Amino acid sequence: MKQSKLSKDQIQKVGLSGIGFFVLIYVYFSFFLGPLNSSRGSMQATMTDLQGKLAGSKNEMMKATNLEKLASNATTRFAAFKALSQEGAPIAWFPPRMKAFFANQSIDKTTTRLEGSAPYKEADLSTWMRYNWLIDLPQADFSTLGTAVAALENSEPLLAITKITIRALPDDPQFQQVSLTASTAILKR
C-alpha cells in the first residue's frame, strides 16, 4: 500500500493555509459581517421604536380628541373662572370692584382692605392664590344687606364669606355697621 507523507515544504504550506483561513475568518466577522449585523440590529431597534411610537401616536391623538370633547364643559368653566381675575395686582382692581358692586346695591362708603394672601396647598391650584379681604360697610340696612350678600355670593363664585359682623348703630337703629371677611381665589398674573 502506498503511504502518502507530506514533505516539510508541504507541511509549511498547510500551516500557512490554516493561518490564512483563520485570518480570513477573523477579518470577515470582525470587519465585514459584524458591523453590518450591528448596523442592521440598531436600525431594526430604531424602526421598532418608531413603529411603536407611530402606533401609540394614533392612540394619543384619539385620546386628545376624546379628552377635548369631554373637557369642553370644564374648559368653558375654566375660562369663566379666569375671566373673574382681572389683569394686574388684585389690590388695584378688587376693592374698586367691591365698591362698585355695593354701590349698585345701594350701599355706599364701602371700604375693602387686603388682609393677606397665600398660595393654595392643592397642586392643581398652583397658578392660583388665595386673597383674604376685609370689606367694611359702615352704614347698611339689614334687608338691603341681605340682598347684596345674596347677589355677591351668586355673582362671585370664587368668593367665600368666612366671617360676618353686624352691629346696630346706636344713633340710627335702622342702619347697621357691617364687616365681612371674604376669601377669593385669584389667578396669578
Added chain:
Amino acid sequence: MALHLNLLHEEILEQRQRQRDPLKLGIMFLSFIGVLMVLYYMWNAYQVLGVRSRLSQVQQDWAKVEPKVTAAQKRSAELNSIIGTTKVLDGMIDDRFFWAPFLEKLSRCVALNAQITNIDGAVLDDNRGVSVSIEGLAAGREPRAAAEELRQLLLEQLGQSYNEVKVEFKILEDLDTIVKIGGGNMAMARFSLGVTFNPGAAKPTPPPARAKTPKQ
C-alpha cells in the same frame, strides 16, 4: 507475460504531486469559502438595504406625525390640568357657606318685640360648621319668654336647612329699663344666643307612618 515499461512514470508522479499540492488545495478551499462568505455578505447587505429603506420610510412617517403628536400630548396635559383645576375650584364653590339664606331666616325669626343688636358669625376652619353669636333685646310682659320664643323659632327655622343645629342662651338677663310698645309699658331683657350648625343639607324627615285603617 508481456513486459510493460512505464516511461512516463516520473512525469505522472510529478503531475500527481502537483495535483495534491496542499497550498494549491488550500487556496482553492479558501477561495471557495471566500466566495461563500462574499455571497453571504452580499445577501446580508441586501437585507440591510431593505431594512434601511423601511426605516427611512418609517422615519418620514414619524416626521410627519411627530409635531401633531407633540401638540396632542401638550394639549392633553393642558386639558388634564384644566379639568383638575376646575374640579378643585368647583369643590370650593360647592363647599361655600351662603350667608344670605341664613340672614333671611334670622330676619324671619325676629318678632316686633325683639331687637338684634349684634351678630358675629364665622365659618369654622376645615368646614367644621358655622358658629354665630347673636345679641339683642327682647321686650314684653314676660321678656324672657319673648327671648325664648326667638330661640325656639330660630332653632326650628335653621333645623329645616342645616344639620346639628344648636341654639343656646349664653346670657339672658332682665334689664331695669322699661319701654313703651303699643301704648303699654314693657319690661326688657338682654340676651345672647350661641348658634352652631353644620351647613350640610338637613336630613330629610321620615314621612309620618300611616295609621292602619280597619278593614270594613
